[in-house]
Amino acid sequence: MTALSMPNPASSAEPAPAPRRWVARVFERLGGQLGAKVADLYADQNPEAVQEEWAAGMAGLHPDEIARGIAACRERVFAPTLGEFLHLCRPGLNPEWAWHEAADCLRQRDAGHVGAWSHPAIWRAACAMSPEVRGGDYLRHRTRWIYTLRREFAAGWGEPPPKPAMRVQHNAAVRAPCAKEREALASLRNLHAQTAAARAAATTEE
Structure with a gap:
């Protein structure tokens, strides 16, 4: 299995619900941002059922994602539903x-x-x-x-993205050879041709 291949989700265990203290902390922070609007959103609901549903919905969220969602709520006018909050936490949904x-x-x-x-x-x-x-x-x-x-x-959070591979920077300028360099190259080519001819002649004589 390569580093990028992942198991079949069907064989992966379901993530456990988020701890209730995380849910309570989220509601505390949202209450500080939006006041009574949070309580009003769930005024007709069973608080225990709301906590349970949010804990299940937040299953698998990384603490960094929860912090992102809470921060995004500062710009909201209305309290978020669970689905809205999850998309604020994990925009990649x-x-x-x-x-x-x-x-x-x-x-x-x-x-x-x-x-x-x-x-x-x-x-x-x-x-x-x-x-x-x-x-x-x-x-x-x-x-x-x-x-x-x-x-x-x-597949879950897994390992963070690695640093990209180092790239070698080539800053040398490319130019055409000068007259002296062309003469040297020509001399090397002539020497190579003479050597090859001598070897060919020796092989023929044998």
Whole structure:
């Protein structure tokens, strides 16, 4: 198995629900940002059921993703639903967003940077479809991209994207040989021709 190949999601264990303390912390932060709008959103719901659903929805989220989602809520006017919050945490759940992120991050890697990947799964999907992503035709490759992206998300967080391989920079200027250098090259060619002729003659005499 290569470093970029991933197991079949069907054989992967379902991620465990997020700890309840994480959910409580998220609601605490959202309450600080949006006030009573958070409580109003779930006013008619069973608090235990809401906590359980959010814990299940947040399964598999990395702490960095949760922090991203909380930060994104600072710009909102209304409290997010669970689905909205998950997309704020993991924007790559939108396949088209992930495609453009992959294209941009591949360009960053070409420039020698790791790339601002929001999730390692997008990096792995980009590796699996690098020519297509670089080609830029999302509509043509959308079905395969969605399949590949979902497969990699199902595989979990995994290892972070590695640093790009070092590239050797050649700064030497290329120029045509001068007259003296041309004479030296001609002399070497003549010497080589004479040596080859002598060897051929010796072989014939034998």
